[in-house]
Amino acid sequence: MQATVVYFSVSGKNEQMAKxxxxxxxxxxxxxxxxxxxxxxxxxxxxxxxxxxFSRPLELSEDYGAVEGDLLVLVGPVWASSINPVTRAFLNQLKDLGGMRAINLVCGFSPHPNVVRQINRKLKEHHAGKIVSRPVRLRDIDSYDKMMALSDELIKEVTQTSAESNA
Ligand SMILES: Cc1cc2nc3c(=O)[nH]c(=O)nc-3n(C[C@H](O)[C@H](O)[C@H](O)COP(=O)(O)O)c2cc1C
Known part of the structure; x- marks a missing residue:
């Protein structure tokens, strides 16, 4: 599988999770x-x-919208109980995903399932296939081992076929 892991981070937590x-x-x-x-x-x-x-994007330094491969992984922080303006700008740039699978992780001091749902909706508008998403509370992933455990769970879930999940 070819994956593209796209992230935004200021103080490094989302970067660690993406890495x-x-x-x-x-x-x-x-x-x-x-x-x-x-x-x-x-x-x-x-x-x-x-x-x-006010749901406004922040201008990005380049166009990141043409994502290639079989899996898009999107990792970014919640700001002000909303989609942060950098992730929003990326979602605005995004081209048709043509059924590509996606992992959507939204990190914050507290979990924000509403923001996760908003991003999922936008991914679906761009024709994402199966989406596996989580609102992540930063204090729940405060070690490398916890990040790897979450990563393992997400990758297994997104790569599972529907026959496997029904079994
Ligand atoms: C401007 C701003 C607004 C934030 N608003 C929220 C919020 O509404 N809810 C929340 O749980 N965390 C909030 N946070 C915390 C961020 O989600 C957290 O700092 C971020 O996930 C850390 O990511 P980073 O280290 O990758 O930059 C906010 C942070 C900033 C800088």
Missing amino acids: ALDRDLREKGHNSVLVFLKPRRLVGVIGSVLLSV
């Missing part, structure tokens, strides 16, 4: 490419909150 997934995919024999979503400029905390609350 754990990228490493786990490779260890499981898949090809994986890690992509950091780089905004053209950063805004302060107040700007970040305002953009998030």
